Amino acid sequence: MKKEIAVKFDDLEWLYSPNWEYFDYGNCKRHLQVIMPYSKKGLEKKYPVIFYITGAAWHKQEMYNDIPKLVELAKKGAAIVSIEVRESDIAIFPAQIEDIKNAMECVVEKITKFNLPFDIKEAYLMGHSSGGHLAMMAVLHNACGMIEMPNVKGVILESASSDILICSNEPLPPWMSVRPSTVLLGIDSIEGNEEIAYKASCTSLISEDIVLPPVLMFHCINDPVVSVENSRTLYEKLEEKNHSVEYYEIKDWDEHGGNIYFSETVLTIIQDFIKKTK
Template sequence: MIYVLKDLCNTIAEVYGKSILKGVFIMKHTLKVDQVRDGLWLDSDITYTQVPGWLGNTTRDLKLSVIRHFQTNDDTRYPVIFWFAGGGWMDTDHNVHLPNLVDFARHGYIVVGVEYRDSNKVQFPGQLEDAKAAIRYMRANAKRFQADPNRFIVMGESAGGHMASMLGVTNGLNQFDKGANLDYSSDVQVAVPFYGVVDPLTAKTGSASNDFDFVYRNLLGAEPENAPELDSAANPLTYVNSNSTPFLIFHGTEDVVVPIKDSEKLYDALVENNVPAELYEIEGASHMDVKFLQPQVFKIVMDFLDKYLTRS
């Protein structure tokens, strides 16, 4: 009976092109694989600048993480997306969204998650100064990362969306350039804020919730209604002009933290100044909703970038 079963198994193996070793099917394949995408590296927590630390008495590093492509050893250059995480300027993590943003890297972008100081360490415009330092660092090191210095995109959510907007409207304003690599520009080519804060005052007074009112006082060092000059300095609407970079704005219709009307005001101001702009109001989306991370939204972003980025 044992020999009959062994012969039967061997017959089956011969029919199906499989070998048997100690009762286990061994399957051997030859596979031709098409190379349809790049390999990616992650450079995590690179120091891009140093700033005052504990009570101004020490020095601390600011970090960024880079998802980049395998080296091609030629003149290939990739556009760069700078991502600024939210957190009410109170707590940020520059790595937190990198898993979601790999989609952009797979489509030919370099993705940079940027750490910036929270409002417990510095008040505005310290955060904007940090962001511009990160952009200058990447421009100074463009060859190392195969980055295209003429195709820099800024993107962020909530407080990070405010950062993206401020960067998009302050090209050429040298007062926010502090620190290292000052021989390089901090200008950007496209801004993509997701449910970003615009005017701190109207964000506070227009919010459906007062749970986060304190974040604007912490950012400015005063209540925005009591400090109009500080509020104006931190308001992207103050700086919008015909030289502002193209904007793609996203906001959820059910956002109770940052009023959607503020994104509409930003869009209107851009259009009035003949700045290319598009606004997408995501039906039913709340603040920091997973709907913003869906392929449908990312495709809109990439189509917009294809339209307004000039390839070097």
């Protein structure tokens, strides 16, 4: 059988460029996974950049598992830079904030050097679970003058473990024997070290005096790993201190991550958020 067919397609493609080294710390090198737009005809514009930090309870991240899902996010109109941060087992908090800063600065340099189609003036920080905690803390450290990094237009948090003290009151999942927040902070127990845990929680740095970019938050009401109280507490604090925040609680599902956060509903909300804040 032989047939001729007419095909319509979008010339815009999304290319995956793996393992960009952004920093050598001596005891480890850290890398970026990059998803970027490409067209044979040439691109007519530069694209927003979403810097993404995956969740791993602040331990070693699986950098490749999320690539297929992140492509779906990229198709909504953004370049994606997935940041590998130092795991808490080799560097305690706030080393991971320095990693985010170094990763963003590396991309800024590469945009200039290689004329990449990224608009760093439209940069966003996005994180899931422990990655959400780090994304928000990076923005807060920047706003409080504790670190200086490229500015971001918005923060996107998914099931963020934003409050260490709330997390410490939750039962450990059966696959964990050590509370991950203690490893992150370099302490033996949260009990007796509440002040250290509080200072590493997002609400501790939120005041009316700082300037924050808009925040977009998602959390499953029945999240079995990171309690929804993390996001409820963060949302209330941001509202109380008059910062821009949108918060969506997802009903009916007892999910912590995965496909639910890359559903068409969630991706469209993220896309609209970026359009509003550009």
